[in-house]
Amino acid sequence: MNQPSAEKMYKSAVHAWTMYDWANSAFATTIMGAILPTYFAGYVAQGHSVPIWGNAVAIGSLIAALLSPILGGIADFKASKKLFLGLFAALGIISTALLFFVTGPQHQTLCILLYFLGTIGFAGSLVFYDSLLPHVAKPEDIDRVSSRGYALGYIGGGLLLLINILMIYFGPKLLPNMPEEQATQLMMRLSLASVAVWWAVFSIPIFRKVAEPAAMAEETELGQSGVIVSLKRLGKTFRDIRDYKDLFWFLLTFMVYSNGIGTIITMAAAFATDLGFSTMTVLGTFLMVQFVAAPFALLFGKLGTTLGNKKAITISLIIYTIVAVVGYFMSKDWHMFLLGFGVATVQGGSQALSRSLIGKLMPKSKSAEFFGFFSVSEKFNTILGPIIMAVVTKLTNNARYGIISLVIFFVVGMLMLQKVDIERGAQKAKAEDDLMVAVE
Numbered sequence: 001m002n003q004p005s006a007e008k009m010y011k012s013a014v015h016a017w018t019m020y021d022w023a024n025s026a027f028a029t030t031i032m033g034a035i036l037p038t039y040f041a042g043y044v045a046q047g048h049s050v051p052i053w054g055n056a057v058a059i060g061s062l063i064a065a066l067l068s069p070i071l072g073g074i075a076d077f078k079a080s081k082k083l084f085l086g087l088f089a090a091l092g093i094i095s096t097a098l099l100f101f102v103t104g105p106q107h108q109t110l111c112i113l114l115y116f117l118g119t120i121g122f123a124g125s126l127v128f129y130d131s132l133l134p135h136v137a138k139p140e141d142i143d144r145v146s147s148r149g150y151a152l153g154y155i156g157g158g159l160l161l162l163i164n165i166l167m168i169y170f171g172p173k174l175l176p177n178m179p180e181e182q183a184t185q186l187m188m189r190l191s192l193a194s195v196a197v198w199w200a201v202f203s204i205p206i207f208r209k210v211a212e213p214a215a216m217a218e219e220t221e222l223g224q225s226g227v228i229v230s231l232k233r234l235g236k237t238f239r240d241i242r243d244y245k246d247l248f249w250f251l252l253t254f255m256v257y258s259n260g261i262g263t264i265i266t267m268a269a270a271f272a273t274d275l276g277f278s279t280m281t282v283l284g285t286f287l288m289v290q291f292v293a294a295p296f297a298l299l300f301g302k303l304g305t306t307l308g309n310k311k312a313i314t315i316s317l318i319i320y321t322i323v324a325v326v327g328y329f330m331s332k333d334w335h336m337f338l339l340g341f342g343v344a345t346v347q348g349g350s351q352a353l354s355r356s357l358i359g360k361l362m363p364k365s366k367s368a369e370f371f372g373f374f375s376v377s378e379k380f381n382t383i384l385g386p387i388i389m390a391v392v393t394k395l396t397n398n399a400r401y402g403i404i405s406l407v408i409f410f411v412v413g414m415l416m417l418q419k420v421d422i423e424r425g426a427q428k429a430k431a432e433d434d435l436m437v438a439v440e
Contacts, residue, residue, distance in 0.1 A: 261320065
């Protein structure tokens with residue numbers, strides 16, 4: 001039997017890696033974004049969901065952020081990126097599946113706990129998924145592969161969300177002997193469980209087709225405990241991170257502008273609702289963003305190759321700035337769809353190019369460790385931005401001032417980005433890798 005060519009194996013590995021974005025994005029759309037918050041508010045918390053839900057999200061994200069660098073260091077040292085990816089994915093999948101058994105207010109604590117664990121599983125798995133990127137993609141392909149992953153994620157997550165909405169709308173009509181309210185609740189619970197099935201099935205390719213990168217360790221680390229090595233590496237990273245000048249500066253830059261991006265993503269529904277837009281308008285915009293974002297994520301992958309990451313990301317931040325300014329004047333349904341379209345054109349591309357730029361600036365030998373720090377930066381994008389938007393809205397008693405306050409994140413982020421020297425940072429990362437010894 002003929003052995004597959006190296007190019008065919010490479011394409012297969014790239015496809016398998018990107019399919020994990022398709023798999024896990026169902027959690028982001030159905031669980032985090034649309035169905036579970038609605039189910040929690042209507043059937044579990046019954047009108048008191050916002051403070052409880054906000055605390056659950058914040059705590060879960062914070063724990064995942066704090067764990068990420070430590071676990072990333074262990075994964076780099078022990079050649080166990082796929083193992084940790086599998087463990088965190090399993091945590092998320094099982095927790096999500098068990099949401100089916102949340103049936104009412106008596107299960108409020110269970111629902112919060114399962115969402116809490118699911119969020120940790122989701123966020124934790126992404127650290128190790130992202131860390132495989134520089135090992136899977138060739139240097140010249142890293143922007144395109146990262147963007148392709150985001151594109152498939154938008155399509156996959158949006159497709160399952162569409163299926164879930166159809167289930168909830170038409171499902172009760174197929175159960176004439178069951179009260180409509182009870183049938184609707186059942187369809188929502190089945191929608192939650194469908195995420196676990198989707199996530200599990202489409203995760204299979206990455207474990208079958210993507211090879212585990214070799215462990216990378218210094219000679220002085222050989223024979224030591226993975227936990228001890230990870231803690232030592234983490235301490236050393238904190239001490240020496242300034243040596244990675246461009247990587248460190250970009251992490252700070254990303255933390256700034258991603259606060260604007262994260263706030264628009266997480267607060268759009270609340271903002272639109274406060275302005276009086278209907279649930280169907282908000283939900284329809286959400287679905288549109290998922291599918292429009294996919295081709296534009298691919299487009300920005302090409303822009304990253306032709307123009308460079310800095311220019312392409314800068315373009316996306318300019319468009320975000322325009323969205324925030326125009327959002328101040330939004331008043332009609334078509335305004336909502338137009339601004340949603342604007343966000344869709346840059347949402348996937350800005351995130352994908354940020355991820356691939358991190359991959360260029362970090363040593364491969366510490367990819368999981370540094371993607372752990374990248375994960376920390378990502379988690380903070382749903383803390384500072386929403387707080388500022390909420391404070392400005394409260395002080396002015398006008399949500400429109402809250403949305404326009406996000407301009408500061410995009411403008412400052414653009415200015416900081418110009419100081420990142422990608423070529424210098426990539427050379428520094430390569431020099432670090434040259435000092436490491438591969439361990440089987």
